Amino acid sequence: TMALTRPQNCAKLGLGGIWGRARVPRYGSRALFLIRNQSTSSDKAKSTKNFKEKLRFFDRAFLRFRAGKGGDGHKSFISDRFGNKLADGERGGDGGNIVLRACKKIMNLRFDSYHIIGSNGENGGSNHKRGRKANDTTILVPVGTVAKTVERCLITKQRKIHQVLADLDEDGATFVAAQGGEGGLGNTSFRRGFRRRPDFRVDGHPGEQIEVFLELKSLAD
Incomplete structure (x- = not known):
């Protein structure tokens, strides 16, 4: 039996198949944290704006x-x-x-x-x-x-x-x-x-x- 290779290794080796077509993300965990934090802050700003709009007389x-x-x-x-x-x-x-x-x-x-x-x-x-x-x-x-x-x-x-x-x-x-x-x-x-x-x-x-x-x-x- 042949052991399955991880997707990152297949992409580096240029192997075909489902694993070979997988893309390896080029950004690290720090970039993921910044993107997630930015989207969360924008959602909070929208919800705050809608809440203030409802309170307007x-x-x-x-x-x-x-x-x-x-x-x-x-x-x-x-x-x-x-x-x-x-x-x-x-x-x-x-x-x-x-x-x-x-x-x-x-x-x-x-x-x-x-x-x-x-x-x-x-x-x-x-x-x-x-x-x-x-x-x-x-x-x-x-x-x-x-x-x-x-x-x-x-x-x-x-x-x-x-x-x-x-x-x-x-x-x-x-x-x-x-x-x-x-x-x-x-x-x-x-x-x-x-x-x-x-x-x-x-x-x-x-x-x-x-x-x-x-x-x-x-x-x-």
Whole structure:
């Protein structure tokens, strides 16, 4: 039996096989310690930065809302007992709203994302099956938050704050900041008199898009 040779010796001798293709590291234990220590210090710096970011107090914020799109209407037909085709496509569900809700447990206007998109409504179906309405997206804000409209200049991109939309001064107070789009009509909605099989439908309407400025009432003007 032939004894196996260590990978370092095989690499030095130029032997083939799995052991021969192994590379020998050219840095010592001191270099490995420095590299490991440098990576550990960078990870600690990142974690410390994230922790300090979470502790920051935000008393104002700009949020962009886009409510959910309404579901599309459906076009389909069904035959009656006499063989006549009748429209049975139903309308789509409404898109979800974006709602601001005051909560006494929230003390900061810090959000994970400052661009909120609502849920879309379900499309209509055949056999008079109407699409379901999407759930509303609720944004929790501190008690005493004031919501104001924002107008952005297309040329200079500067924001201009306008009138007050809502004053959430009580726990549980809500305000619909962006309205969801209405669901599109199916071909059943266009069936009138002798027009029993209309061959068209309507797509769902897009949701409302708005930019809102939030500010704590205690620090507001």
